[in-house]
Amino acid sequence: MDTTPYHAKQNQLASQPTDRAEQRRAIGAGIAGYILEWFDFGIYGFLAPILAKNFFPSSDELTSLLASFAVFGVGFVARPVGSLVLGRMADVKGRSITLSITMMLMAASTVAMGLLPTYAQIGAWSALLLVIARVLQGFAAGGEWGTAAAFLVEWGGANRRGFFGAFQQCSIAAGLLLGSLAAAVMSSILSSEALFAWGWRVPFLLGAVLGPIGMYVRRRVHDSPTYEQHQASAKRIPHKVFAKSVFRAFSFLIFWSVSSYMVSVYMPTFASKYAHVSRPQALWTGTLSLATVMVVAPLMGALSDRVGRKPVLIASCMFFLLFSYPLYSFIVSGISFWAFFWTQLLMNVVFAMYSGAGPATLAEMFPTHVRSTGVSFGAGLAAFLGGYSPFLTTWTISVTGAGANAGWLLAASALLTLPVLFLLKETAHERSLQ
Known part of the structure; x- marks a missing residue:
């Protein structure tokens, strides 16, 4: 008998053998789409200081940066809404069609950012348009995150759910890596004046090329046998039970969400401002660290299948x-x-441990017919904290005057999540998903 709340009084459906070649095709196509989408979503964070000067000009550099990170966080306000709308669509209509829609929305909003007039051209309207584009990005990401986790874990079969699920994080790291790489290249080959004037637009406009590629790839992906099998035998889940598991998922994701942005996306900005590291050096270090996450996360997912x-x-x-x-x-x-390089590398390796084992753990909290909704909504709520962590960190440092205090915010997120981990029931060795 299963040990999770949903399974205690239900018989599990037997695992169905899945053709390995079909698995590889599905995962390969899915990964390609995730990489392109998270490139779009992450590029804002890497170019935040440039955007601050173009859309929130101020005589005080800190004020401009805070405004830019506040808009970065706005994208996460929209994620819970996107998680409910698109997550439910994924549970009812299918994972693959929903992932195609999120790809289209993400690409369109990213290209829009690259085309926006700046504050110098239309005044405060530029900031409003940036907020709207960022909200659309957040809406798309809200449905993407949980649906991607559900899709990959369900294709993992009986004993490789951790390994397959880790490719969600591997893909996100790859997309962020491409974003970091694009920002690093532009910062290295262009003068500060050229980067400020027009160079910042180039990574955003790449969405016009990458978006259609992602759409094409995702349209060729089919839903897993696990999803199709459970659609016909889905049972109603009590609202209280579902809400309890969403809260568990949210608590599980607090540390994950905050560490993701603190360790990867925000670190180049932090290091270039508060440490003795140039911005190009910080961006290249972040790029190599994300490459490390790509390698380590699947290994940690596979390890979680075993231990x-x-x-x-x-x-x-x-x-x-x-x-x-x-x-x-x-x-x-x-x-x-x-x-600094080796310090950030170490932090990303340890972060990859959590992000490697995390997707399968989350997916195993919910039955198939509400999995995308549950994981997406929990992630959307937690992402709100993660999305505003750069803003909170910058504000905390400005108030206290000590850059090291950023570490307390990251430690606090770990403290909030740790009790949930100790209370969590082990699901790695269960043969099938409900």
Whole structure:
């Protein structure tokens, strides 16, 4: 008998054999789409200082940066709405069609950002248009995150759900890596004046090319046998039980969401402002660190299939609880570039432990016919905290005057999530998804 709340009084359906070649085609096509979509979503974070000057000009650089990160967080306000609308669509109409829609919305909003007039051209209207485009991005990402996790884990079959699910995070890291790479290249080959005048638009306009490619790839993806099998035998889930599992998913994701943006997306901006690292150096370090996540996350997902999800997750969370503040103190202490490089690399490796085992753990919290909605909504709520972590970090540092205090925010997120991990029931060795 299954140990999760939904399964205690239900018989599990037997796992159906799945053709490995079909698995590989589905996962390969899915991954390609996720990479392109998260390139679009992440590029804003890497170019935040440039956007701050173009859309929120101020004599105070800190004020401009805070405004830019506030708009970055606006995208996460829309994610819970997108998670409910698109997550429900994925559960009812299918994962593949929903993922195609999210790809279209993400590409359109990203291209729009690249075409927006700046504050110097139309005044405050430019900031409003940027907010609208960012909200549309957030709506699309809200449905993307949980649907992608459900799709990949369901294709994992009986004993490779952790490994397959980790490719969601691998794909997100790859998309963010491309965004970081684009920002690093533009920052390296263009003068500051050219980057400010027009160079920042180039990565956004790449969405006009990448979007159609992602749409084509995703239209060729079919839903998993697990999804199709359970559609015919789905049972109604009590609202209280569903709400309880959404809260569990939200708590599980607090640390994951905050660490994702603190360790990967925000770190180049943090390092270039508060450490003795140039912006191109910080961006290239972030790019290589994300490449490390791409390699390590699937390995951690596979490890969780063998030893269980909880040991891998708890180890990652405990590390950041204990060492976040010391690591941030070290970064701002005047260390060399190479010391910073290895420090960020270490942080990303440990982060990859959590993000590798995480997707399968989340997917196993919900039955198939509400999995996308449940995971998406929990992720959308937690992403709100993650999306505003750069803003909160910048504000905290401005108030306290100490860059090392950024570490306390990351440690606090680990502290909030850790009790959930200890109470979590192990699901790695269950043969089938409900």
